[in-house]
Amino acid sequence: MAALDDLLALCGEISDLGRARALLFWDERTQMPPRGAAARAEQLATLTRLRHRRLSSDALGRLLDSARTEVGDRDPDSFEASLVRVTRREWERARKVPADLRAEIARQGSIAERAWERAREASDFAAFRPHLERVVGLKRRYVECFDFEHPYDPLLDDYEPGMTTAEVRPLLERLRDGLVPLVAAIGERGGGADDACLHGEFPVAAQRRLAERVISDLPLEDGAWRLDETIHPFATGIAISDLRITTRFDPGYLGAALWAVIHEAGHAMYQNGLDPRLERTPLCRSASLGFDESQSRMWENWIGRGRAYLARMLPALGELFEQRLGSIDAEELYRAANVVRPSLIRMEADEVTYNLHIALRFELELRLFEDRLEVAELPDAWNALSREYLGVEVPDDRRGVLQDVHWAGGAFGYFPTYSLGNVIAGQLWAAMGADLGDLEARIAAGELETLRDWLGRRVYRHGGKLLPAELAARACGGPLDPEPLLGQLRAKFGEIYGL
Amino acid sequence: MAALDDLLALCGEISDLGRARALLFWDERTQMPPRGAAARAEQLATLTRLRHRRLSSDALGRLLDSARTEVGDRDPDSFEASLVRVTRREWERARKVPADLRAEIARQGSIAERAWERAREASDFAAFRPHLERVVGLKRRYVECFDFEHPYDPLLDDYEPGMTTAEVRPLLERLRDGLVPLVAAIGERGGGADDACLHGEFPVAAQRRLAERVISDLPLEDGAWRLDETIHPFATGIAISDLRITTRFDPGYLGAALWAVIHEAGHAMYQNGLDPRLERTPLCRSASLGFDESQSRMWENWIGRGRAYLARMLPALGELFEQRLGSIDAEELYRAANVVRPSLIRMEADEVTYNLHIALRFELELRLFEDRLEVAELPDAWNALSREYLGVEVPDDRRGVLQDVHWAGGAFGYFPTYSLGNVIAGQLWAAMGADLGDLEARIAAGELETLRDWLGRRVYRHGGKLLPAELAARACGGPLDPEPLLGQLRAKFGEIYGL
Numbered sequence: 001m002a003a004l005d006d007l008l009a010l011c012g013e014i015s016d017l018g019r020a021r022a023l024l025f026w027d028e029r030t031q032m033p034p035r036g037a038a039a040r041a042e043q044l045a046t047l048t049r050l051r052h053r054r055l056s057s058d059a060l061g062r063l064l065d066s067a068r069t070e071v072g073d074r075d076p077d078s079f080e081a082s083l084v085r086v087t088r089r090e091w092e093r094a095r096k097v098p099a100d101l102r103a104e105i106a107r108q109g110s111i112a113e114r115a116w117e118r119a120r121e122a123s124d125f126a127a128f129r130p131h132l133e134r135v136v137g138l139k140r141r142y143v144e145c146f147d148f149e150h151p152y153d154p155l156l157d158d159y160e161p162g163m164t165t166a167e168v169r170p171l172l173e174r175l176r177d178g179l180v181p182l183v184a185a186i187g188e189r190g191g192g193a194d195d196a197c198l199h200g201e202f203p204v205a206a207q208r209r210l211a212e213r214v215i216s217d218l219p220l221e222d223g224a225w226r227l228d229e230t231i232h233p234f235a236t237g238i239a240i241s242d243l244r245i246t247t248r249f250d251p252g253y254l255g256a257a258l259w260a261v262i263h264e265a266g267h268a269m270y271q272n273g274l275d276p277r278l279e280r281t282p283l284c285r286s287a288s289l290g291f292d293e294s295q296s297r298m299w300e301n302w303i304g305r306g307r308a309y310l311a312r313m314l315p316a317l318g319e320l321f322e323q324r325l326g327s328i329d330a331e332e333l334y335r336a337a338n339v340v341r342p343s344l345i346r347m348e349a350d351e352v353t354y355n356l357h358i359a360l361r362f363e364l365e366l367r368l369f370e371d372r373l374e375v376a377e378l379p380d381a382w383n384a385l386s387r388e389y390l391g392v393e394v395p396d397d398r399r400g401v402l403q404d405v406h407w408a409g410g411a412f413g414y415f416p417t418y419s420l421g422n423v424i425a426g427q428l429w430a431a432m433g434a435d436l437g438d439l440e441a442r443i444a445a446g447e448l449e450t451l452r453d454w455l456g457r458r459v460y461r462h463g464g465k466l467l468p469a470e471l472a473a474r475a476c477g478g479p480l481d482p483e484p485l486l487g488q489l490r491a492k493f494g495e496i497y498g499l
Numbered sequence: 500m501a502a503l504d505d506l507l508a509l510c511g512e513i514s515d516l517g518r519a520r521a522l523l524f525w526d527e528r529t530q531m532p533p534r535g536a537a538a539r540a541e542q543l544a545t546l547t548r549l550r551h552r553r554l555s556s557d558a559l560g561r562l563l564d565s566a567r568t569e570v571g572d573r574d575p576d577s578f579e580a581s582l583v584r585v586t587r588r589e590w591e592r593a594r595k596v597p598a599d600l601r602a603e604i605a606r607q608g609s610i611a612e613r614a615w616e617r618a619r620e621a622s623d624f625a626a627f628r629p630h631l632e633r634v635v636g637l638k639r640r641y642v643e644c645f646d647f648e649h650p651y652d653p654l655l656d657d658y659e660p661g662m663t664t665a666e667v668r669p670l671l672e673r674l675r676d677g678l679v680p681l682v683a684a685i686g687e688r689g690g691g692a693d694d695a696c697l698h699g700e701f702p703v704a705a706q707r708r709l710a711e712r713v714i715s716d717l718p719l720e721d722g723a724w725r726l727d728e729t730i731h732p733f734a735t736g737i738a739i740s741d742l743r744i745t746t747r748f749d750p751g752y753l754g755a756a757l758w759a760v761i762h763e764a765g766h767a768m769y770q771n772g773l774d775p776r777l778e779r780t781p782l783c784r785s786a787s788l789g790f791d792e793s794q795s796r797m798w799e800n801w802i803g804r805g806r807a808y809l810a811r812m813l814p815a816l817g818e819l820f821e822q823r824l825g826s827i828d829a830e831e832l833y834r835a836a837n838v839v840r841p842s843l844i845r846m847e848a849d850e851v852t853y854n855l856h857i858a859l860r861f862e863l864e865l866r867l868f869e870d871r872l873e874v875a876e877l878p879d880a881w882n883a884l885s886r887e888y889l890g891v892e893v894p895d896d897r898r899g900v901l902q903d904v905h906w907a908g909g910a911f912g913y914f915p916t917y918s919l920g921n922v923i924a925g926q927l928w929a930a931m932g933a934d935l936g937d938l939e940a941r942i943a944a945g946e947l948e949t950l951r952d953w954l955g956r957r958v959y960r961h962g963g964k965l966l967p968a969e970l971a972a973r974a975c976g977g978p979l980d981p982e983p984l985l986g987q988l989r990a991k992f993g994e995i996y997g998l
């Protein structure tokens with residue numbers, strides 16, 4: 001197996017460069033002295049370039065050809081066949097985009113991000129518009145590098161390998177059409193839930209202790225993670241057993257850190273559950289961003305905001321925040337954790353309205369890449385859809401079309417993965433319940449390992465071996481389907497809001 | 500200047516790979532979750548290999564040829580001429596050693612280090628001997644890759660570019676011959692200094708505050724450093740303005756952290772003082788390990804253990820450690836900071852006897868590589884020299900020949916740089932005094948910036964442009980010379996011990 005060995009060695013180099021880059025990124029956001037920023041940008045660019053050069057190299061192409069012969073008709077699920085198949089897919093995608101175009105997207109994206117910061121501050125879309133037009137123009141050229149049925153397909157494929165607009169669009173439209181009336185009904189009903197108890201004074205030192213305890217209690221390998229503070233929370237993996245969770249502590253609102261920490265730990269549990277054999281290969285990753293998000297959201301929302309889990313957490317909360325939470329009861333905490341309230345800002349949205357923020361962005365991205373909308377028309381379209389989906393009036397672009405940085409950096413096709421993650425979480429939750437029985441009872445009994453192990457067998461251990469559609473079929477027993485999620489949300493929030 | 504631009508781009512890549520490796524190393528020792536160790540070893544090996552491949556490449560050779568033509572007869576001190584000259588020197592050294600031999604030294608060194616850990620634990624030299632024999636054998640083959648006058652020259656050159664055994668040997672022998680009688684006289688005299696006040700209970704949290712304050716008070720750029728805890732303290736640079744200082748806090752002995760922090764900050768100040776233009780080139784480093792050590796030791800010993808500096812530190816010490824140091828006077832602190840006491844362990848030695856620990860290792864390394872000593876004879880030779888130089892009896896190999904890990908990893912030629920650093924610090928201190936007048940008065944007046952600026956002009960800003968011998972000639976006004984150091988030590992400790 002000479003070619004396979006050489007392929008593994010080259011994949012190992014590519015992986016190590018990617019992991020080193022992940023550490024540079026994590027360090028930049030959690031540890032780096034501020035004056036290190038300029039040099040760090042160069043270091044990140046170099047590792048990105050060296051990694052891409054290998055991933056798109058003729059040498060890798062030749063190794064893949066030889067390795068395919070060696071692998072022959074081995075089981076497609078085998079490590080060797082998967083390695084060759086998935087690496088070839090990445091190699092082909094890497095080669096389709098000229099290095100110059102890639103570099104130009106990175107460069108313009110970085111310039112546009114800085115322009116966005118200023119424009120958002122001043123709520124001045126006109127100042128941002130030429131930058132965004134350049135980025136959208138480059139992304140249209142990017143799309144043209146691929147064969148596609150729909151011009152949005154290549155963008156989506158960057159995050160959800162193999163998924164097409166034809167599949168995702170009706171799915172997210174059904175989700176949206178199911179949620180708009182639910183959100184409207186909750187809005188009309190009002191009351192029912194109130195999170196005042198989570199606002200007030202929550203000393204950061206105690207929040208930090210809580211966060212450490214929360215992660216320690218989750219089924220995440222001891223000695224394989226750490227928690228640090230940052231501005232925009234994220235989780236990243238330096239290895240299967242070297243996971244970096246980050247969070248932000250808001251001294252005036254406990255919810256900011258508490259569920260964000262469980263969310264990021266959900267990402268970490270997925271990485272931690274990958275088959276160790278996948279380390280240092282392109283298979284050593286989640287099946288897609290949607291699948292990754294399904295885990296952060298399942299642990300955050302379906303476990304972390306559930307009655308059983310919150311009841312278990314209550315004594316620790318009472319002890320750490322005696323004054324605010326010393327006398328709260330479990331039901332009050334449950335309702336505080338599950339307030340639904342249409343709002344302007346995606347980052348602050350609850351789990352129900354969040355999907356409508358995504359629906360809005362998805363619809364606008366489709367119109368942009370179907371050439372049905374110009375960048376100049378974005379603010380009006382944004383505001384109209386906010387009214388239509390969420391029933392909110394956008395007072396200014398800062399709280400509207402300028403609220404997210406992602407488009408500035410060229411991340412089109414990225415937002416839908418959040419809702420896909422919620423949909424997948426809904427399906428997995430249903431399938432797990434069918435297998436394991438009453439999940440709330442399991443959580444109440446402290447059997448989080450049982451849930452983790454089920455998810456590990458069905459999802460985590462496969463890493464990137466399967467395309468998301470294949471994994472959904474095997475893990476959830478069918479294609480992606482918003483109905484389980486819609487049913488769960490209607491049941492849960494129907495009860496809370498007395499609908 | 501097309502070739503120079505290409506040379507700069509390639510040097511930038513080589514540098515970025517080295518900096519990323521430095522961050523992986525720092526992270527491993529200060530932040531990494533313990534279960535990340537196995538993957539980290541692979542990541543470090545990959546970055547080392549990719550960096551070396553570039554540094555020894557034909558492409559770099561061709562660029563150096565073309566760039567030399569472009570540079571022509573420009574001033575040898577110019578950035579461009581220095582870049583081509585120093586990069587060529589590194590390229591030539593990198594190509595002289597076959598990749599296989601390099602890999603084998605790394606592999607055997609790593610095996611021998613693990614064997615050393617067990618052998619040291621059991622004080623069992625016989626178990627370590629075959630490993631050390633293999634490492635010495637490989638290093639003898641390494642030496643044969645170079646042209647040399649003395650077989651120790653190529654080893655020394657790894658740390659002190661251009662220095663030869665013929666220069667270093669008489670210099671270190673003069674230092675040794677001057678110190679042996681001084682140490683003996685201090686031993687006979689006894690008393691005079693006592694560090695009991697630095698032993699006792701020193702809460703780690705307060706030591707951490709002290710360490711942060713000490714570094715903040717040194718002339719090190721704000722926002723360009725951080726301090727973390729580790730087992731074996733070190734300092735490393737991720738960029739000129741991104742410096743990582745590490746230390747270890749001993750709750751029972753204040754001295755362990757206090758001067759170690761100043762020592763590591765000394766290394767950081769050197770890096771921080773490099774000309775920013777040198778960033779991302781092979782010039783972006785100290786002139787040699789000896790020069791680097793001259794700065795850590797000057798800041799630690801000549802400034803940090805001096806009367807003026809300690810007097811300035813006294814209020815903070817009294818405030819943070821009220822119980823132990825609330826009523827100590829400046830003279831008592833000065834004497835506690837400057838105890839000289841022959842001992843078995845190099846790592847714990849004071850600034851006078853330290854050089855005799857080095858003299859012993861230097862003598863043994865010379866005998867090994869002159870084929871006058873076999874590995875099997877090392878313990879007896881070690882014990883005899885300990886008696887001769889330090890007047891101490893070695894009770895077992897654990898506290899003798901097995902105390903240091905460095906030989907296991909193949910680091911021969913490394914130990915003498917410590918004493919060279921002390922020698923250079925002595926010469927720089929004399930030259931700086933001649934220029935700036937009474938240095939103690941300057942320190943008493945809080946003019947640490949004045950000292951740093953002098954050192955910056957004379958030493959730091961040049962980076963690796965000059966060979967250490969050239970830099971010594973320019974910065975100290977002559978060749979390396981142990982006399983200033985010997986004079987300073989005789990004066991300082993003669994007064995303390997009443998000799």
